[in-house]
Amino acid sequence: MENLSNKKLGFGLMRLPLKDNKIDIEQTKKMVDYFIDHGFNYFDTAYGYLNTKSELAVKECLTYRYPRDKYILTDKLTSTYFSSQEEIIPFFMNQLKRTGVDYFDIYLMHAQSQNNYSHFTKNKAYETCLELKKQGKIKHLGISFHDTSEFLEKILIEHPEIEIVQLQFNYLDIDNPVVQSKACYDVCKKYSKPVIVMEPVKGEILANLDPDKAKILNDLDNGSVASYAIRFAASFDNVKMVLSGMSNLEQLIDNASYMDNFIPLNEIELEAINKVVQMFKNQHLIACTNCKYCISECVQEINIPSLFALYNQSLIRRDWNPYFLYNSVVTKNGKGYASSCLKCGRCEKVCPQHLKIRDYLKDISKAFGK
Ligand code: SF4
Ligand code: SF4
Known part of the structure; x- marks a missing residue:
């Protein structure tokens, strides 16, 4: 497929700013305007994002306000929203309506894994979307993926119509045996599928480093801690786009500042990142995003x-504060403690x-006492 965009930063619309528990539309409009004014054009949404409100915000903040050739819009087919082949096209048409466009530039089979792939194949989701592509309602078909490199290879062999793959890819997961960022990247390269990166800062983990880790990157004096994570992902040649789920204008301005004229990480920066990775490994943190x-x-x-x-x-902190906060996270009715888990899976x-x-x-429950 042709080059997605001449800049490698994409706007992930799953962590938009909130105000009174609703999407802060005015701030989102400012973010979209700044993004487009600075030459960026790639936007990524899904039906379920932000309690199903992300697609609606796309319409209000982007598609009603800019001509169609000013942006690239990606949306997704998620397994939980169809139970038969017949439900796919109505769901898709509703997504077009909700986002206010006539076609999606890229449409992804969402979060493909061994848990849900058979649901997509059994209900002929790939074939149905290929038909939508023939009708011009989808320009490029792809997948987002969360599983092993072997399973990714199996899907790419079974569905050569896949043009692009969205992968979780960041410096902490590069050799993670579960996420397998690099091994999956290598499979994409082998099959000549360009990669879109999601989770470059692993939720917010790599954007909010504790002081000891942050110091290592801040000593380089070459940008925010998040900038190293985004630039790390963008430094790989087959990565065509790095999505950042930006939550306020400040984050967006920061991201845009170093991705406007993107420079790959140099040896010294990579060495500093390796030190940070080693510190994470020594702490055995839970890799929740x-x-x-x-x-x-x-x-x-x-x-x-x-x-x-x-x-x-x-x-990380080894002080009393997390223990103090534990009671404020659980619900008041006696549920919500780690020890109340029924192990249903x-x-x-x-x-x-x-x-x-x-x-x-x-x-x-052992650490916190209940
Ligand atoms: S444990 Fe964390 S990463 Fe897993 S589904 Fe829950 S929030 Fe997402
Ligand atoms: S195993 Fe079941 S009860 Fe325990 S956390 Fe998961 S969903 Fe909740």
Whole structure:
């Protein structure tokens, strides 16, 4: 496929700014304007993002305000929103309506993994979307992916019509045996599929480093800590776009400043990143990206990502504060403690990071006492 854009920074619309629990539309408009004014044009959404409000914000902040050739828009087909082939086209047409466009530049089979791939194949999702492509409603077909490199290869062999692959790719997951960022990247390269990077800062983990790790990067005096993570991903030649889920104008201005004229990381910067990676490895933190997919699955109302964040904080800080905050994260009705986990495993089925959530909750209940 032709070059996506002449700049490698894309706007991920899953962590937009919130005000009174709703998307802050005025700030989002300012972010979109700044992004486009500075020559960026790639936007990524999905039906489920931000409690299904992201696509609507796309219409209000982007597509109603800019001509169609000013932006590239990616949307996705998510397994939870169709139970038969017949439901796919109406769902897709509704996405066009909700985002206010006549076609998507890129349409992805969302979060392909061994958990849901058979749902897509059984319901002929690939064939249906290929038909939509023939009708001009999709310009390029691809997948977003969360599984092993072997499984990615299997999908690419079975579906040569895939033009592009969206991968979780960041300096912490590069050799992570579960995420397999680099191994998946290599498979994409082997099959000549350009890569779009998601989670370059791993949720917000690589944008909010603790002081010891941040110091290593700040001593380089060459940008924010997040800038090294974004530039790390963009430094790989087959990476055509790096998505950043920007949450305020300040973050966007920062990202745009170093991605306007992108410079790959140099040897000294890579060495500093290796030191940070080693520090992470020594701490054995839980690799949760705070995507929140698990929360609605839990009948015990356990706020899994918040408990994981507190646990990680306790490993990093080793002071009383995470223990103090623990009670404020759980619900008031006696549910929500790590110890209230029923071990049903529903959360693990939807976790794109394939975390052993039940085991971690056991560790947390031991550490926090309930
Ligand atoms: S395994 Fe535990 S945390 Fe996960 S959904 Fe079941 S009760 Fe909730
Ligand atoms: S689904 Fe997994 S990665 Fe996402 S918030 Fe839950 S535990 Fe974290």
